[in-house]
Amino acid sequence: MLRVVLIDDERLALIQLESTLRALGSAIVTATYTNPLLALNEASGWDADIIFLDIDMPGMNGMEAAKRLEEICPGSALVFVTAHNSFALEAFEASAQDYLLKPVPRERLSRTIQRIRNRKTAMHQEVKKDSLLIRGFNSIQFERDGVPIRDFRWRTSKSQELFAYLLYYHDRIVVKDKLVELLWPEISLKRASTHLYTAIYQLRQSLKRADIGLVISNASVGEGYMLESGDAQIDFVLWEEGIVSLDPVGDHNASVHEELLKLYTGDFLGDYDYLWAESERQRLRNLSLQHATELADYYTAKENITKAVNTYQRIVELHPYHEPGYLALMEFYNRLGELSFVQEQYEKLRRLLWRDLRLTPSAKVERWYGNWKRLYT
Incomplete structure (x- = not known):
């Protein structure tokens, strides 16, 4: 959830904007102000992702406030909300991320929130030069x-x-x-x-x-x-922040979800036998499987077989005992007419389960494979 601060001298406008943000469910309003001077005095303690501010306010207008906020809150995105469309150029010269006209339609506000969230996610993923x-x-x-x-x-x-x-x-x-x-x-x-x-x-x-x-x-x-940590970036922190901050997989952010899938390269401290790390290792492993499965389901629903197969291959690579991943691959390879690959996935799963766990594939997998084998042998 993004942390949001609202600044507008019109209390009704604040209430309406806060209500729309609450209905979207993608941001938390942590503070509201009708006095821009009071807002500036308290800005250093905000830790806000987005600051929405009006332009035409008494005492100090939004443009002046924005210049101060850029210095005090350099990590916050500035979005102007105003009843006038004549300030747009000046607003973007002031490094505004967006410019919204009152009353702000819910769909327009949603696009603004999503754009800023995607930008923040991309910034988290990008490794800065020399960092x-x-x-x-x-x-x-x-x-x-x-x-x-x-x-x-x-x-x-x-x-x-x-x-x-x-x-x-x-x-x-x-x-x-x-x-x-x-x-x-x-x-x-x-x-x-x-x-x-x-x-x-x-x-x-x-x-x-x-x-x-x-x-x-x-x-x-x-x-x-x-x-x-200072300016250093930590891969498991970047990855989880990306997972948490993104909306469910859709056409607008599937590529970002793909990059996050690539960032998870294996278990947390998986090469070390640290007992204290096991609970965190399992938590992140479960989060990884849930995320990858959601991405695979999205591509399956879109009938993008190539990307669905690639995602399921990644799933079984990272989670080698995950039977639904093997079964999904067998089903896709069958649809593609790659019968030898169907056999290969089944044998791979069977050998792995027996070698490591002394188990056989589940009844669901055996039933599907048995029916398939009767058709093609």
């Missing part, structure tokens, strides 16, 4: 400008796990006692505290030698540590 990208899907890796940083070395497995835990709780304080209990539960508190201090020192030195601009700071009066 640091931290990968946490599968294994921890560092990239700058799309190029892997090869010369980073973990001093010990404990320092690697320490970093992984701080990364998971990035920009939040993790108390020392929690880290000690997690990493050195079998030794005394005094010895474990010494090990923690040494591991933090080694980790800072390794980050510094590899010129990775991350800070591990002492926090809470020395009682904890915090990994400050």
